[in-house]
Amino acid sequence: MSDPAAAADAGYNLDVPLRSQDYRGAFGSDGTRATVRRRVPEVPAEPGLVVEDPGSGFCGAVVKVDVREVTLEDRHGRRRVFPLRPAAFLFEGAPATLVVPKAAPRGPGRSASGSVAVANLKARTARASRIWVEGIHDATLLETVWGHDLRVEGIVVEPMHGMDDLAAAVADFGPAPHRRLGVLVDHLVAGSKETRAAQAVAGPDVLVTGHPFVDVWQAVKPSVVGIREWPVVPRGVDWKTGVCAALGWGEPADGARRVLGAVRSFRDLEPDLIGAVEHLIDFVTVAD
Template sequence: MVGPGVSLADPARWLRYNRGMPRTDSYSGLFGADGTRVQRKKAIPEVPAEPGLVVEDPASGFCGAVVTIDVREVTLEDRHGKRRIFPLRPAGFLFEGQLATLVKPAPRVQAGARSASGSVRVAGLKARTARASRIWVEGIHDASLLETVWGHDLRVEGIVVEPLHGVHDLAAAVRDFGPAPHRKLGILVDHLVAGTMETRQAASVAGPHVMVTGHPFVDVWEAVKPAAVGIRAWPQIPRGTDWKTGVCEALRWGEPADGARRVLGAVKSFRDLDSSLIGAVEQLIDFVTVDAAVDTDPR
């Protein structure tokens, strides 16, 4: 007996009784009408095809970074600069080794009153006359990043950014500049950590009219968040190897010039940068704009 007045010898009565009983396990949907197990397909993620995102076409093995995309197709560029166009199909690409569906990125929401640095945007801005004060950075990549993120702010304040191409003789360059109360100098340095040559150079020139700030990374590329360029983390490069060259080899980006296009093209706002770089640049802008005069020096 399985219940009051219900016997397995009477299948019909047993079935009616069983329907009313609570069930602890449910196999609903696990088996088809023919008794075979239903195979559930794993959901394929949709990945916004932001410029610089690295994916692979599994059919041809072509691996490259996204250059352009529309509603029908995407253009990829490999590490040798070769470009190919592929149709946008569901589960049509490999992203980080897994099948993915590339989709056109959603239009970036315009901040309206905000610039790329997060500051209040000045409507109808006309760049003011350049001040005598300057901001120096180590190279053209640093200058490009500052222009992308802080360009609006710099034009509002009339501050010019100049690349140094290295800080090996920083003291002489500062002497030639001639810092003064009306002619301040802000210097952004890579790899500004204790015990480095950069830190010693910075200490030798810092003063009331000269501010040196920086970030802890070997190169300014590394101050760009890995997710912004479509990687999980920046690779570790052995000491003695040129950092940019080592990174491009490890990530199969080709030459450093190819890597620069990927990295600099991926930065859209301050959100793509490490906080150490953001803080360093903001300090310099504040420093050189306090009581700074308009530049009348013909140099």
């Protein structure tokens, strides 16, 4: 206001110098107002992180998050789901963009047996030592669960197709410190013919061990094949045939596909079989 008298009449204090407003940076070169954008930080939505949705006032801790939304739980246990949008939340009183946390570095992979998987595995040249099993189903089961381990160690598994002449077969193999033999048998319980055969061939370079089940199928947990328990098969009836008849599985070949096809890892097997196989692998590899 150029007229001092008029300025005084209007209430201006003429003793205080007027300050001009600094508009530097407030307008662009074209005369439009410049927009100053504040950078909103990105905050990983780790479980337990407490944030607030300013729109609803809901404040809670992160309990679940994916690329689309986050679930918050307040101190009363109530949960609400919110979309992940830029600057959509308040963290410590300031706007923040929640993002999915980066995945932690993965540890070494595991094989079906639970051992550390060897990346880019090239099978080792086969050792002279061997593991024998009673039949093709036993061999298939070992390959499914321990195949990776066996290739790492260079151990070949061979089916015997029965134990009727185990002593002669062992003698023909010619066990030695550098040529050990491990034998896995079914129904290894006190007084059984399998136990007597095992005792007859036992030696420093021969280990016969096994599990108490009548057949290796029974070493698969019942829940894995969708049953509550394995049926009791009367003496004198072929066990696989009796099981398939009781469960309506058709022929033993049909049952084999069902049982062996259901096994994915050691978790599907009973501990007695797992321990026996691990013992045999250790035995035939220790002399290398």
